[in-house]
Amino acid sequence: xxxxxxxxxxxxxxxxxxxxxxxxxxxxxxxxxxxxxxxxxxxxxxxxxxxxxxxxxxxxxxxxxxxxxxxxxxxxxxxxxxxxxxxxxxxxxxxxxxxxxxxxxxxxxxxxxxxxxxxxxxxxxxxxxxxxxxxxxxxxxxxxxxxxxxxxxxxxxxxxxxxxxxxxxxxxxxxxxxxxxxxxxxxxxxxxxxxxxxxxxxxxxxxxxxxx
Numbered sequence: 432x433x434x435x436x437x438x439x440x441x442x443x444x445x446x447x448x449x450x451x452x453x454x455x456x457x458x459x460x461x462x463x464x465x466x467x468x469x470x471x472x473x474x475x476x477x478x479x480x481x482x483x484x485x486x487x488x489x490x491x492x493x494x495x496x497x498x499x500x501x502x503x504x505x506x507x508x509x510x511x512x513x514x515x516x517x518x519x520x521x522x523x524x525x526x527x528x529x530x531x532x533x534x535x536x537x538x539x540x541x542x543x544x545x546x547x548x549x550x551x552x553x554x555x556x557x558x559x560x561x562x563x564x565x566x567x568x569x570x571x572x573x574x575x576x577x578x579x580x581x582x583x584x585x586x587x588x589x590x591x592x593x594x595x596x597x598x599x600x601x602x603x604x605x606x607x608x609x610x611x612x613x614x615x616x617x618x619x620x621x622x623x624x625x626x627x628x629x630x631x632x633x634x635x636x637x638x639x640x641x642x643x
Contacts, residue, residue: 436474436479436482436483436486437482437485437486437489439468439472439474440468440482440483440486440487440490441486441490443468443471443472444468444487444490448606449610450464451494452606452610454487454490454491454494455491455494455497455498455501457491459487459491461484461487461488462484464483464484464487465480465481465483465484465487466480468483468487469483497599500597500598500599501599501603503597504597504599504600504603505643507590507591507593507594507597507600508588508590508600508603508604508643509643510590510591511588511589511590511591511643512588512589513586513587513588513589513641514586514587514589515584515585515586515587515634515638516546516561516584516585516587517583517584517585517631517634518561518562518563518631519546519559519560519561519562519583519584519585519628519631520559520560520561520562520564520565520579520580520581520583521557521558521559521579521580521583521616521617521628522557522558522559522560522568522572522576522578522579523555523556523557523558523576523577523578523579524555524556524557524558524572524575524576524577525555525556525575525576525577526552526554526555526556527575528556528572528575532571532572533549533558533571535571536558536560536564536567536568536571536572537549539564539567540560540561540564543563543564545560545561545563545564546559546560546561546585547559547560548560548619548626550617550619555577557617558572559585559617559628562581565579565581580616582630582631582632583616583628583629583630583631584628584629584630584631584633584634584637585626585627585628586626586627586628586629586634586637586641587624587625587626588604588624588625588626588627588641589623589624590623590624590625591623592623594623594625595622595623601620601625604625604627605618607640607641608627608629608637608640610640611636611637611640613629613630613633613636613637613640614629614630614633615627615628615629616628616629616630
């Protein structure tokens with residue numbers, strides 16, 4: 432079924448989150464936006480531009496509901512606890528590793544009060560731990576290390592159980608990293624805990640935009 436100008440306008444805004452964000456905050460010049468969308472979609476007739484302008488204004492009204500949802504999200508995050516750990520290393524391991532070695536590493540890290548997470552991918556494992564255990568991992572996982580990244584930081588967001596039933600919390604968090612040009616190297620969620628691995632050089636920047 433052929434899409435209407437209204438449908439095309441909404442989809443264009445949804446596909447461009449920065450425009451959507453500005454629209455939600457009422458920071459958009461609608462005439463300029465209509466010209467941009469008309470040019471991008473190659474529908475530059477006068478009637479099309481007018482239809483785009485009307486559709487964008489109506490979509491702005493729809494986004495008011497999202498703004499209310501954003502308020503709920505911020506309330507959850509303002510009540511969350513944030514924990515930051517530096518000197519983190521990420522190892523990418525082959526899938527055919529011996530788990531006896533992993534168990535030895537995990538026990539040593541836990542006994543020392545260190546950081547330890549392991550994720551299973553389709554053809555590899557991702558091991559997240561403290562830099563001081565690098566030598567141990569090299570000795571136990573010799574020949575199975577595909578890649579190693581050092582100089583990282585771990586941010587742990589500890590939220591209430593409301594995060595389970597509130598739509599958009601993770602999307603909101605990840606958008607903050609993107610909008611502030613901070614790359615998320617690894618990401619995982621453990622029930623009410625949300626974990627981000629970033630370059631340690633971005634840690635101070637992240638601390639600033641994660642203040643709620």
